[in-house]
Every structure is written in structure tokens, then in C-alpha cells.
Amino acid sequence: MKRREFFKKGSKAAIAAGVVPMIASSCSGAKDMVYDRDQDKWYHLGTGKTGMPNRKKTVGYDVAVVGGGAAGICAAVAAARNGSKTVLIQDRPVLGGNASSEMRVHLNGVNDIGGQAERETGIIEEILLHNRFENEQESFPVFDHVMYDFVVREPNITLMLNTQAIEAVMDGDKIKSALCWQGTTEMLYTINAPIFIDCSGDGLLAATAGAEYRTGREGKAEFNETYAPDEPDGWQMGATLLMSSKDMGRPMKYSPPSYAIKYTHEGASKRRKFAGYHEGIWWIEVGSDDDIIADFEENRHKLMGYLHGVWDYIKNSGNFPEAENLALDWVGSLPCRRESRRFIGDYFVSEKDMTGHKHFFDAVAFGGWSLDEHNPGGIENISEPPSYFHYHFKNVYEFPFRALYSKNISNLMFAGRNVSQTHIALSSSRIMATCALQGQAVGTAATICNRENILPREVTKSHINELQEMLLRDDAFIPNRPANDANDLARKANLIFGSTTSSGDAKNLTNGMSRDIDGAINHWQSDGLSAELQLEWESPQSISKVELKCDTNVKRNIMMRKDSRNDDLYYNGVPKEMLKSLSLQGRINGQWQNLGLIDNNRTRLIKFSFESKSVTAIRIKTTETYGAENVKLFEVRCYA
Template identity: 40%
Template sequence: MQTIEETYDVVVSGGGLAGFSAAIAAARHGASVVLIQDRPVLGGNSSSEVRVTPHGAAAFHGYARETGIISEALIEDRATNHAIIRENGWTNSVWDLVLYDMAVRTPGLTLHLNTTAYDAEIDGDRIVAVHARVANAETELLIRGSVFIDCTGDGTVAALAGAESRTGEEAANEFDELHAPDTATSHTMGSSLHFKTIDTGAPIDFEAPKWAHRYDDQSFFTNGGRMIPTLESGYWWIEIGTPWDTLHDNETIRHELTRHVLGIWDYLKNRDPHWSPRAANLALDWVGQIPGKRESRRVLGEYLMTEHDLGAEDRFDDEIAYGGWYIDLHTIGGLLKEVAEPVTTARLMDPESSSGSTTYVGPFGVPLRTLIARDLSNLMMAGRNVSATHVALGSLRVMGTTALMGQAAGTAAALIGEVTDLRRQYSDIIGDVQQALLRDGCFLPHKKNEDPADLALRAVTSSSSTQSVHGVGPGSANWLGGIDHWRGYPVFPFRGELKRRVGQWVAVGAGQPISSLRMALHNHADADRVVAATVQLVDNIWDYRIDAGKPLAEGELLVSPGGPHWVDWQVDIDPISDSEVRFIRIDLHESPDVEWVVSSAVLPGQIAAYEDGGRYRRFGGGSTMSFQIEPAQAAYPASEVTSGVTRPHQSPNQWRSDPVFPLPQWLRLDWATPQSVCQVQLTFAGHLLREYHAYPPLYRDPQTVRDYAVEALVDGEWHEIVKVTGNIRTRVVHTFDAVQTSALRLMIYATNGDPSAGVYEIRCYADDICTENITQQ
């Protein structure tokens, strides 16, 4: 046995998406970093060993997909991966290698796979080093560091260092949480094991081993909410935890889950009256042997997130990430209980049900204090072991959210400098951390680009053309390029039937009035119907309040039988803002016989919602209702690229060229005096509307700019300083020899399919301050 000693600025334990993002972020910001991972692949539950595909806020909120490092990886995967994405069981080695490539090619990052941390050295309230063992190598590592980030999921390093943690369910009265049980327990959500099948093309037998669990009762599945959408792979509800401990009884749980996987497949293959005939040619192709764990320890931090933080409008001054998955609390006991996750079951069986509407939360901010351990001066955590109650973890634990927390932790660890006590020092750097995260492509709901070094914020913007919003109709062209709704979850509704209120967000240009609106409505009754309508000013695209204040207009629409008809409404609304693009919302109230026709197109940044449990909820997977507006609105001006926000939020925050004019089109920045520029960062449209699951194999988002150039105006002439062809990424950074210029111009020659060029942001710097995505080189 050999022992090797190593020293780093930042030591990250755990190579799931939280640890992966933390390690890359810290290294990109100049820290020497080591990533310790106890498996041979990166990605944790998302890897090909476990095969749970990453979820996040975009499953429930339009344009809420996570950006930053996780986005870089997911975009790369979809562009290069031949496999479709399903709910469980479909992750392949292409995804593993995307992560591995990003880690290996990141300067300053040392990767130790198959390496387990088993001890920690402590000096007072400070971690000095961790001891780790490399499997199959007869090697022990003594790894010293300045900052330690526990992304193990189980809080292993924190536990070894003596940090206090919570396990199990808090009682409802401890934090007044609606979804907590009356009595506290030690119970946690369970772990799942997945499988995948293959069509052999001919009948094939399956005989379960004697030790497999035996299933014979169809009602266990049909009445227990254990939905079987497909025989291709499955299923989240193959879950077991209590009475076993998900931490110390992990091997027992693995074996028990294997017994149940084989037993469930045996039943579906051989005895289920519906599925057995359909399974005749199917064979098991893969059965996981690493349980996908949902919950164990939660390390106590400087702030403990509770259920109230998931729905609060309050803003954290130290916001560094966001979430938006619902409060997903699995049935304690899983397969050993009669019903699996009653709330989700009710929604799956009846999508029109308002069951579970109280679990629908976000998007909400996550504070840095949740990632800073309370008991130790140099320990952070990211992932499902962060400082949160059991109920709050129900939303925080999904991998899109944990990846954002990881990137924030890694960025903070690198920027902290000389570490004496993270608990006292974080407030000194929080502004720098937030601006760094925004600069690195992340989104924060309550923060925007205020980087004093960004020269673009001082420039005057202009463009060759700008798309005006006239509206869209039932037959408008669809430029989504094949993305679909994620049908593994009850996306609802697909039709705009006014069985409940429906709202459509519309962007209104600065200083522009609205004279009239038109909606495409279909009356399925034999007589006229009247639909009550209102127009309200809303704060942002996630302003889900049914009543958002005094209406800007109110009226009634008369809809004759048949259709669809374009129904006119004279609203005569004065300009809302002289200086900003803002959102209004057209609300059509309940009228069960009338249908507001869904457009075949999605107007960028302008989508619909439906009423559910007293508030609005995203319509479908992100859809636009058929509407027209007069006069046409300048919703996508060039000035949006310096709004400081890189996605639709309080406005579309996007410049779009007029699709009537062919490419190339240009976007220009002018300064009153010449500037020295050596770096440009561009954020293009794409990969935001829907969740990763909606994107097909080998996908290149049509909205993303493909071929472009950056030009500088020098001595009255344009000089090309950057030329790119074949781009698929939404965030790109270009560093070049400094130029003195009074103007820069982005020339866009082609997109990946959209007739309009779309840009969310341009940043310009005199120094090479932006971190670069290594995969773009």
C-alpha cells in the first residue's frame, strides 16, 4: 500500500452533477482543485450506472431550464448523442463521456475516480485534510486543502468532520410546514433501481430466479398508482427505503430492489393481462445495481431552507441559485406501501385534477448560506445534503437544481481568497460571486448583470432589423425543430378549453399603446357564448397571481358557434412604460363550451398558463395561444441585449431580427469614445423553453446562431476579429488581441434553422475576465 500526499485550494468530494459543477467552476476561476469520486464515472444518479435523467425547474415553468455548466453538458449531449431520452433507464455512455471530457480538459482540475474519502483530519473547527482510498490500486491519498466541498449526497465528509446534520421528517409544527407529518420520524425517501428492455424481434422467455419477489395482483399496480407508461424501461416507483436506512443499509436495499425489479418484470412479462402480450418479444437488456438515492443526511448550514422558502416572494440577499421542481415527497416505504406517491398518482390518473396544487412551487431563490456548514469554518456542501428540511428537500434535490448549487459553491470557494471562516467571509464576496455566476451563464431570478467591467453596458445598441410582434395563429410556422412536450409526466392541457381561466403573456414595446386584441376562439356549443376577458400588467413570466392588480382593461367577448373565429376586442390601453419592454397578460375567464385555440408556433418568450388551485400554472409544456395585437409591438429591440438578463423574465430580454429580411443581419454596439476590447461573450437564444427530456437525439436548437462573425470598427473600417461556423452553443466566449474601437458589430450569417437571429446578451471586456467553455475550443 502506497500513500500519496496532495494539496489543493479546493477539495470536492462527490462526482455527481453537484460535485462535477463545483469542481469545474472552481478550476475555471483559477483555484487548484481536486475532485474525488467513488465511482468510475461522473454524473452520480444521472450516469449510465444509475440512469436517472436530470430534472429541474423547466419541468414546471417555461423558460426555466438551468444554464451554466450543466447547460453546457446537456447541449453537448443532445448534439452528439444518438439515444432518445426517457424518464428512467436510458442514459448511455455518451453522457458519461461528455462529463469526463469536460473534467479532463479543464485546466487546474485533478480527477480521482474510484476513490473514496474515509476519514477527515480536524484542527479546531477547520478541516485540514481528508483521507481517501483508491479502489483496486493499493493506494491511499492524504489530500490537504483550504476549502472543502461535500457533494457526496450522504454528507460523508461533513459527518467525518463532526458536522451536525438532520435525518428524516420534521414534525409539521417545528417549522409550520404544510406538507410535513404531524409527528417527526427518522424516515427518509427511498432509493430506486431501474431497468431497460430490448426488442429481440422474436418471442423470448423470461424466468425469474427463485429469490425474486413474486407479484400476482394487478391491483397493486393499477390501484396503487404504479403507472406503467411503457415497457421500454422503468420506473421511479420501484423504490425502497424505510424500514431500512438508506445510508447504512444501502447494500440490503440494493438486493431488495433487485428482487423487486426482477419480480415486476416477471409479472409484466408473464402474467399481466394487458402487458404480457405486448412483452412477448422483449428481453431485459440492463438492470441497475446502484440504487438511485433520494435522501439521507442533510448537513446543517448557516441557513436552513424550509417549505416556506419555496413559495416566498422574499429575495435572499445572498441568492446564488434557483429551483422550481415541485415538492416531490415520495411515499415513505415505497413498494412496501399500498399506494405510491398519492399526489402524483392522482394527477397522472386525472390531469385535470387540482390534486397537489399546493406542491407546485417556484421558481424560488437559494441562498449561499444554505451551502455553508454551520459547525466548520471551511466546509461547504452542494447537492441533496444541503441545509434544508425534509419537505424543502423534496424540491431542492433534483439534479438540475443541485448542479446550480454546485457551480455556486465552487465559484464562491475559488473567489473567497484567504479562507479564515466562510461563515463570516461570505458576505464580503457575495456580490462578486453573484456577478461571476451571471457572467458564467447562470441565471438568478432577482439579480442582473451589473458588472462594472462590462463595456457593453455603456454602449448604444442598434440593429439591421427588429422583429415586431403581431401575434401568432393556429397555422403559424413552428421553428422549435422537433422538441416536444415531455410526455413521461402529466403535461396539461394540450387544448385551450376554457374549463378554467387561461392567460397569455404578451410583450409590449416601450412607449407603445395597445388599441385592439384578437383571439382565435372556437365555440363548441350551438348558441352564442360570452367570455369575460381582462388584461393585466404582470411582473414577469412567472407572475402566477390570478389577480395581479387593477386590470388595464376588462370586457366581454361574444363568440358565435363554430370556429375558430378571430374575435376582436377594442382595449385602448395607454403606453405602459416609456423606457422598457413589459409583459401584459390576456386572461380569458371560464366558459366551458369555448376553446382558445393553441397556436402551432411558440412566440419566443411569450407563453400561456392555466388556472390551477387559485394560481396560474404553465400551459402544456410551454405553448402560445392564438392572438393578434394592434399596433404591432417592438418586443425584441436591440437594447434588450444589455438588459442584464439572459432569458425571458420581466421582458423577453432578447433581440430578434425581422424574419421577413434574409440573413445576414447585424447587431451593433457604439461607444462615445474608443474602448480597448479583448474579449466578447455572446449568449444566443435556445435550450430554455422546455426540459432536457423534450429534446431529440442529435439536436441543434434552431434558435441558436450557427455562423457568425464579430467585427470592430477601426479607423472608419470594419475588421473581422472573430469568425465562427457550425456553432451549437448558447454561450460562447472569444478572447483576442486587444483592439481600440468605437463600435463592435455582430454579423449573423446563419442560425440552426430559425429565420430570425436571436441574441440574449453581448458582453465586452478590456481583460480576459470570462471563463471559457473548454468544449468550444
């Protein structure tokens, strides 16, 4: 196999990315700065050595994940926890993407279905709970470090920050390697892996691999979409630049910088509101009808000008006297992108799939944010509403695995806003927690690919049930798909009962549904604490793992907000319903023996692991929550 000639084909893409300093030169005969360093004049005074040390490394992993936003973090953690040696490649100095301190977008998900949340569980919930314990002050810079901790504590993950995947090296229809530039070390990495997952949003690696993609808006006719334009066009939703202000307790002057763009609000849509402006205005955005990636720097400069123009209007127009004591406290310099490339998979999700709540045999994730299509033109089209909230969902919709891998690059998967979907479908599924669910799905699928020596398409054909069962066990929720794990010994128990019951039934804990959904009760709730749950078998069972799913109140959101909102829909602390302290016993030869104790649980999915024991019963004693009077459980599992 002849390797793709990077410096001929890839230099344009690399330089456009803005990370690689002169990987190649347009001057005929000029030498590149990475592969040819023999002219470097370094003299090391401590050692007396001359010449540049090697700035090239080749490393191999089971799974390579590109992009360290919510989707990429969840993909990498899922792959690593399921046994894959994983690298997570992030082109910024911090993790989190749009939710990081560089951009500070709320990590939204479904958020609100009919006045109630239907919050995501699994790995993304773990991240948000970890933040509630470690970042009570709700600081975005601290959230960066919470996410960093969440990733680096996984022993199977290698994290590469300040690193961009700039070029795919191909072997037929497979990515053999990713060439990655780490700007802080001047290092060019060649990363080899059998499976690549592009969660970078813009998808540079996937694009250089030749993966099919499209940009812009589909016309109504292609997918029979009600909310699409009559004819296709090139518009992509804009990027936003945020800011925050601080009340200084005294009048504060403001003078706009030289690049500010005057804003008057004259002729603006009534839906362009200033509510909560002290924490940023999401409709300060600029899109593109052409190449939104190539336009990024021009649009960034515009956005900085528009942001200061709007703030000048707030401070100096006289229409906002309440802003007299406010001063800018933080101003973003990195716009938050909503849309660019959308890669084509074996299935292309459209508006009607969502609004019609299509059932997919290969469903692996869900969504429910409204069809929220931002106005073409953004702030440069202020007479129109900033967003058309076309459709508000009353139930969550399913998202299929076939939309999460490439149609023509056989070992490439995606998660995030770059997956296989129409522009209108993207207007809902682009929300970060929804992207995170996709990330957990593809990270889990990657481990199946490596274990079985297969490619993602074969997972759909032969292993989709296994993928779904793995996700459900790891506390993902898949609508209309109850768990049915044949290896779960709890399902074979002859008797299951609680010491007290205030609602539900202990038998619900093995019905495969790990949340109350669509009005159905799928839980057991005690009447006070302490409370016990017991499972009995007629014959001894060899058990080494017991897993529980407790209550974290998925009807209430726990993402960090700038306004620290705390009401019926949002909570700014650790969920009081979550189980804090519990113990496990097993009945062995007629005698109860202690098998485990957890004093400060911090997750919805609680796991006990111990040496295999032959038991005829297990007993779970729950002693404390984080504030609720009763304990509520949704599932119990037992494994050999």
C-alpha cells in the same frame, strides 16, 4: 495540532463505506494493510526487487470537490475555470451519479412551469449541449464518456475516479486534509486543500469532519410546513433500481431468479402506473426509517428482488400482452439514492421558502420541480401512491448561498441533496439540474475564498454581490437578480442597434436579464440572416473580450431521455435556435478590423478573446443558426 487518529475514530466509517479493504482490523495487535506493508512478499522478476512500493501519496489543491455527480462536476468546473487548482474525487468508475450508465435517471431540472420549461443554463446546460453534439444516439454509456470529456478537458482539474473520501483530518473547525482510498491502485491519498466541497450525496467526508446534520422528516410545527407529518420521524425517501427492455421481434420467455420477490399489484394505489414500464419503473424503491446508509446493501438486495418480481408480473401475469416480445436488456445493480444526510448551514431552507417564493439577498440558484415526496415505505407500502406531488410551482423559487456551507465546519461547502434544507424542501431541490446550479455556485465561491483568503461565511457577509455577478456572467440565472457588472463596458455604450429587428430591442441586451422571464421580453431578435449588431462609444474603449448569450430555447428541455421524447416540452437534438456562426469586428482609427470568427459554436455563452484594442465601436455579424430563420440574443458584454 495533533492529527485525528484515523484508525481509532475513522475505521468504522471507512469500512461501512464498503470501499476500503481492511483499513483497520478489530483483532488486537493486527497490522493495517495500508500504512504497514513491510510484510508484503512481492518479488519483481524483471528488476529483482522485493518489497511493496509506497502506496501513500500527499497532494495539495486549491479546492477539493468530493462527488462526481451533476453537482460535483459543475462545482469542479466552476472552480477550475475561475483559476483554482481543483481535484474532483469520485467513488465510482464513471461520472454523473444518478444520471450515469450505472443508474440511468433522467437529468431533470425545473422541467415544466405552467406548461413551459424554464431550463437551467450555465455549466449544466453546457454538459447537456455537449451530449447533444457527441451522443446523438442517446446512449447512457456514451453519456459517461461525454461527461468524462467535459471534465478532463479542463486544465485546472485533476480527476480521481474509483476514489472515496473516507475521513477528514481536522485542524480546529477546519478540514485540513481528506484521506481518500483509491481501490484500483491500493493507494491512500492525503489531499490537502483550504476549501472542501462535499457533493457526494451521503456526505461521508463532511460527517467525519463533525459537520452537523440530520436525517428523517421534520414535524409540521418546526418550520410550519403544510406537507410535513404531524410529528417528526426517521423516514427518508427510498432508492430506486431501474431497468430497460428490448423488443426482440418474437415471443420471449422470462423466469425470475431465485431472489425475486413475488409481486401481484393486489391492493395497489391507482397511481402506481405501468406507463413506459419497458424503460423502467421509478416506484420500485425502498426507503428507511433509520440509518439508510447502513441499510444500503440490504435494500439493494431487496430492490433486485422487487424489480424481478415486478418484471415477472409484467411478463407472466397475462395483464400485459404487449410485453410478449420484450426481454430485459439492462438491469441496474446500483440503486439511485434520493435522500440520506442533510447538513446544517447558516440557513435551513423549508417548504414555505419555496411555496412563498421568498426573496433571498444571497440567492445563487433556483428550482421549480414540484414538491415530490415519495411514499414512506416505497414498494413495501403499495396501497399508498408512490409519490405525493404536494405542490406544483407556477414560478421558479430562489435558493440561498447560506444553505450551501456548513454551520460549524468553517471551510466546508455542499451542493446536491445533502444541503441545508428540510425533508419537504428536499423533495423538490433534489433534482439533479437544480443540484448542478448549487454546484456552480459553490465552485465559484471557492475561488473567491482562496483569492481573498476568506471562508464561505465571509463570502455571504462581504462578497455576495461579487459571487452573484460572477455567476451571472458565467450564464447562471438568479431569479429577481439582474446583472449589474460595473466592469462591463457594453453598459456604457452610447448607442446599440441591430441591422434588423423582428422582436425585442437591441437595448435589452444590456438590461442585465439574460432570458425572457415572467412574460417580459429581454431579447433582440433579427429579421432574417445575416444580421448585424453594433455598439458605439463616444470615446475609444480598450477592449479584449466580447461575450454574448444567444438563444437555446430554455422553454424546452434538452436532457437525454430513454424514450427520446421530442415534443413541445422536450427536444432530442441541438436547439435550432442556437447561434452557429458569427464574426466580430472593431472600429479602430476609423477603420473596421476583424477581431474574431466562430464557425461552429456549441454553447449559449459565446466568448471572443483577443489582444486589447482601442475601439470606438464593435460589430457582431451573425450568419447562421442551427436551423432557426432568425437569430435571438439576450446579452452582450465587453471587457477590458
